[in-house]
Amino acid sequence: MGKCGCFPLLKLVKTFRRSRLLKKAVIVASVCALYLVLVAGFSSRNAAGAAGAQEEHPGHTRGPALRKKDPEALPAAAPTRSNVVYITLKAKRLQAAGVGATVRPQLRRRQHAKTQTEPFTRDFLEREVNRTFADAVLPASQSHDVEVERVGTRDSVSSIRIYSQKPPxxxxxxxxxxxxxxADAKVLRVGEVARGSLLVFSDGGAAPGRTQRGDAVCQGRCGLLLSSADSAEVLAFHLDRVLLLNRTLPTVCRTVAFARDSCVVQLWDTSPLSPVRLTWSQYQLSLKHSCWLQGHAPVLCSSVHHHEWSRLALFDFLLQIHRRLDPGCCGFRPQPQDxxxxxxxxxxxxxxxxxxxxxxxxPRQxxxxxxxxxxxxxLxxxxxxxxxxxxxxxxxxxxVLRSGRLRERLLxxxxxxxxxxxxxxxxxxxDSLIEVLERRAKALLSYMHTHGLTPTPM
Known part of the structure; x- marks a missing residue:
């Protein structure tokens, strides 16, 4: 059986060797052509089978083939989580990049390099006010009101961002x-007021009226325009709300077309404000008498309720504001900028x-x-x-100070x-600003423990 099977093959090999060169070339060409015909037929048969399988089972095709045939047949992208930014205290240094992704990183780095050396001093405030507004807003005639081109925010998106159904x-x-x-109202007019600040008349406001003090008011549709050095007022407003004191006026930071830097705008209180005139000795006497605590008010009492001084002392200590209760700088070593x-x-x-x-x-508040x-x-x-x-x-x-959640709430x-x-x-x-407040909060709690100060519902 084996000899019979090998005999034709050996005979063909011997015949091929004895053949002339031309005959050998013809034989090789014929074999190659036969091979190509067989390969082409096999490939076409496989392609036809694949096409039939695709028609019978279209869901089993690969993504690229499906995209070429029918782009509309692609399934919709799965929805991501709602656009919520969670600010936590874990890995706070590494998380800065994640939170900062909501703003322009390059702009943030440039401003950070500038504001790191920006002090919260009164001298800097006066220089900034003169530099920012002297030429851009007030004309040479020093008229009381200045018409300003109608301007607003840079886009339709509010700069006050809330990423949940309810605010804090x-x-x-x-x-x-x-x-x-x-933050978003369009500026219509800017004028001077008796206190030396600039008053912003905003879109939708009524015609300015006059009070007995001579200040312009606009029925809750105005704000005091301050300089960028007053950005501590924004932090003070949020600290006041976080501590549930509720004694400051709403304050935000915003950009306006006629100022080169971002400014601070504080809500203009339409109700008249009256000064409380007390000397240091009168203030200490009012604390001893607990004025208006139970409706009792000796002759030496002022109109302010006793609990108000406790709120003010805590607030001023955390921010180290000495101009109200220590205008002579008697309780610390003042610096040249104080x-x-x-x-x-x-x-x-x-x-x-x-x-x-x-x-x-x-008058009690x-x-x-x-x-x-x-x-x-x-410290x-x-x-x-x-x-x-x-x-x-x-x-x-x-x-709030004892809970250790001051940083979380302020963030x-x-x-x-x-x-x-x-x-x-x-x-x-x-974070650098909140760290200062946290250290002062620990100092305050230690002072309370040492001197026996009592937390009291107010």
Whole structure:
């Protein structure tokens, strides 16, 4: 069987070797042509089979083939999670890039390099006001009101961002409305007011009227325009709300066409504000008498309720604002940039306290204005004189400080103001400010424990 099978093959090989060269070439060409015909037939048969299988089972085809045949047959992309940004305390340094992804990274780095050395001082404030507004807003005639081209935000998206169904619970709907109004309303007019600031008349406001003080008002549709050095006012507003004090006016950071840098706008309070005139000795006496605590008010009492001084002392200590309760800079070593009374601590008992106001229709309640906090003062130089005579502190605010959630709440609250967030360098810049407040909060809690201050519902 084996010899019979091999005989034809051997005979063909011997015949091929004995053949002439031309005959060999013809044989090789014939074999190659036969091979090509067989390969082509096999390929066409496989292609036909694949096409039939695709018609019978279209769902089993590969993605690229499907895209070439019928682009509309592609399934819709699966929806991602809702656009929510969660600010937590874990890996806060690494998370800055994640939160900062909502803003322009290059712009944030440039502003961070600029604002790191920007001090919260009164001298810088005055220079910034003169540089920003002297030539751009006020004409040579120094008229009372200046018409300004109608301008608004850079786009239709509000700079007050909320990434959940509700804002943080410490902000009321009125606060959120005021923040959005101040950040997004179009500017119509800018004028001077008696206090030396600039008043912003916004879109939709009524014609300015006059009060007995001579200040222009516009029925809740105006704001005080401040410089970028007043950005501490924005932080003070959010700190006030987080601590549930509710004594400051809504304040935001925004951009306007006639100013080169971002500015701070504070809601213009239409109700008249009256100053509270007290010397240091009168203030200490009012603390001892617990004025209006139970409806009791000796002759030496002012119109302010006793609990208001506790709120003010806690607020001013965290921000180290000395102009109200320590205008002579008697409780710390002042620096050249600190604004102190010319008389200093000489005759401090008769030194008049400053920047204390209340509404005319609510004389028992203080309104915190001029909240220019100092974030450069070190722990060994804190002004504890602000707490002198205080025996009680608001329990709700103390509970926030003791809970360790001050940073978390401030991050959530400040993140709403996108312009302020970017101007302070994003997450890294905001963290540096909150760290200062956290250290001062620990110092305050230690002082409370040492001196026996009592948290009291107010």
């Amino acid at each position: 619970p410490w902000l009321t709907p009125a606060d959120v409305y005021a923040m959005r109004f101040l 604004e102190c009374s010319p008389s200093g601590c000489v005759g401090e008992r008769d030194l008049l306290l400053g920047h204390l106001h209340h509404r005319t229709e609510a 203080l309104i915190f204005t001029h909240n220019h906090g100092d974030f450069t003062r070190q 060994h130089n804190l002004d504890f004189r602000l707490l002198e005579g205080i025996t009680q502190l608001p329990a709700a605010a103390v509970a 959530q609250s400040l993140f709403m103001d996108q312009t302020f967030w970017e101007s302070r360098g994003g997450r890294a810049g905001i």
